[in-house]
Amino acid sequence: MAEDYLSRDNQMRSDALSSRVSLLKSLAIDIEGETKDQNVFLDETEKEMVAAGNYLQRGRKRVGQILAAGKRDRRTLLYVAVGVALFLYTTYALLRRVAAHAGAPTDPVTTPPLFSTGRH
Incomplete structure (x- = not known):
């Protein structure tokens, strides 16, 4: 009887632990997917910022050339x-x-x- 009680108690605790482990595993998978999506987003944002910086730099050079040509x-x-x-x-x-x-x-x-x- 005591063994049955301990066995049931162990089974209930084992099931509770299993469900918590499953929940943690699910959360870890969700976090991994979100992290990958955020990394892709950050990479695209970085590319756009570099492109915008290059565009502004070319514009600044053109303005400088126009001003230099104006002096000449x-x-x-x-x-x-x-x-x-x-x-x-x-x-x-x-x-x-x-x-x-x-x-x-x-x-x-x-x-x-x-x-x-x-x-x-």
């Missing part, structure tokens, strides 16, 4: 600006002459506005 090409930029100013002045002078020969008033005070504001 200041004379060219001056020539372009003077050329555009001369073109605009010449166009203005030609249009003024054409308007004068057509009989249109050239004085800004007597020239009617192109667009009416609606006020009289």
Whole structure:
């Protein structure tokens, strides 16, 4: 009788221990799977961060090249600006002459506005 009682008690404790071991094994498997997923995620994030860093570095180099080219090409930029100013002045002078020969008033005070504001 005492042996039966001890045997049942041992069996119950053995079953309880077995269920706890199974639970721990299941948790360990879940943790392993989650760890692998997190490692994959971190690797992908690292690759994206490296790519973004490279992209920013290339952009910084391009900006530096543009600024350096701007220092070298200041004379060219001056020539372009003077050329555009001369073109605009010449166009203005030609249009003024054409308007004068057509009989249109050239004085800004007597020239009617192109667009009416609606006020009289």
